[in-house]
Amino acid sequence: MEPRETDSSQLLGRVFIWRNMAAKHNSGYEESNLYRIRHSAAHVMAEAVLEKFPEGKVAIGPAIADGFYYDFELPRALTPEDLEEIEGNMRRIIKGKHAFTRKELSADEARELFADQPFKIELIDGLERGGFDEDGNPTDEKQVISIYQQDSFVDLCRGPHVSNTAEINPDAIKLLNVSGAYWRGDEKRPMLQRIYGTAWEKAEDLQAYLWKLEEAKKRDHRKLGKELDLFSINDEVGQGLILWHPKGAKIRRLIEDYWGSEHEKHGYDFVYTPHVGKSQLWETSGHLGFYNENMYSPIEIEGVKYYIKPMNCPFHLYIYKSSIRSYRDLPIRYAEEGTVYRYERSGVLHGLTRVRGFTQDDAHHFCRPDQMPDEIDFVVEFSINILKAFGFKEFQAYLSTRPEKAVGDPEQWKAAEDALEASLKRHNLPYEIDAGGGAFYGPKIDFKVNDAIGREWQLTTVQFDFNEPERFDITYIAEDGQPKRPYMIHRALLGSLERFFGVLIEHYAGAFPAWLAPIQAEIIPIADRHLDYAQKIAAELREKGLRVHVDSRADRMNAKIRDAQRAKVPYMLIIGDKEMEAYKVALRKRSGEDLGAIPVEDFVQLALEEVAQKV
């Protein structure tokens, strides 16, 4: 799949995208004034960079979600001080009130103009051949070669731009960081320096955006994971391998319990499969052919090679194949929290969201062709309902259709794509179609959820598979007594427990709702003489199914409140003489709300209610 231009805009992580990105596709971002401002700011930045490095080579500089970037080849690596200087010079250029002027010219004229800019020459050659725009993205339209000039800077550019640099607010721009980026995204091509910046119409918008970046930093699951003692990653263990600490593991178990009971209720059968399988298995599945570079090297025992599984499907296929299936048996839904290992390049690893060992909440559906639309509908609805329980309210769907190279009958593809799309429509989900973006073996829907501060995260994936049923030759006996090929759907709903946990930490900023909180109530005795009573209350609350802890340290009440507050425990129960006498607890919520002394049974009722409501 061609990378979306906007996928490269991530400043704070790899798997989420800001809401604006979706807006870009949906609501004419490219026609907006803001887009022009950002694209123009990129040109102004390039001017400022060339001022400082006249021998520098410029590559491309588009507007992206929330900002812009420009790629350069420069004689040395840029420092943060350079960025400040460049940013200052941008303001000077902006204040010079230079007009942006457009001119069309022939390829030869353009080549002459950009004679000392090899990247531009390559783009011009591409434009002349057609099929690509000046950012190297495929296009159907025949390209006109145009240039834009402001002040001393001329760039090969399709536009559009603002008419004058004065339309860029000098108080609403900021350069954010510099990083490496391959020319045309190809690792075999030169590594360029990319400067990311952001630009807005008003200074307040910039401030709001910077605040959002700060907020995202505060919610970073790697930071919170350490502070709240949820998980760790250790060099000695290995990169991308997660150690779940007791509190993180508790949350995981709660997620798994909920996940399991919902699957139980909705017609899934649970299966367990091994962590390794013989090389023959992976040859049959095609993974050794298509996926080899992502697999861990094989282990050889008694002359037989075993691979650690990167996916669970082949095992589920053999469970299906273990007996003859009737059309009456279908649909069959096998679910497993299957732990897989994939070799990911060291540079891509990221906290919990990109790891080398992870547990997919995997399932495979086998159904008759006529059941397929219902099966899709079911999966879509089931997924959305489960995600909603975790506080996600907004979803985006991405439907990826048949690529050029694909296995399976085009008619089947069409039917599957139509079923996927129809289901999205029925459920009123906003979606985009990524034409040709499907895997070679089938079309898919990915769901992205919007978290509490509006970032998009990819979790759910529902994929059709026209390949493996064929490769493993699975069948069911149809009404006419003849074997037929079932349809197969892969789906991971939370994605992986690791990634989901990471997203959940950021979504809730570590303040898990009562039903997920590892400790729901911290009991805080004021003085030692209240300890026995505190233990008694704790036992009673545990009896009722609440997760409580008694802070029996010799510290002062204030210190205990502070610690419980920082641990983001939902309820603090303060116990002193008054409470002891009346069999009460003084309830403080982590919001800071002080509900005063209430009878123990009242607290139990309140807490159990909130747990049940998953708020």
Add this chain to the structure above:
RNA sequence: GCCGACAUAGCUCAAUUGGCAGAGCAGCCGCCUUGUAAGCGGCAGGUCAUGGGUUCAAGUCCCAUUGUCGGCUCCA
């Protein structure tokens, strides 16, 4: 993997032009017995990521390795 930055106590961070490795929090031991976000005192805690090198002297300078972070590419 690639480009760049970084790596000091369990955590967050100091350490001047190369000159005896420090603080707060957490931990442990005491005292205090406490009413809604840190009570007081003491003790202990370090192969300055690892391995080389330069130097009378290296946390500090140089080289390599490992890891982390920001991106690129890829993805659950």
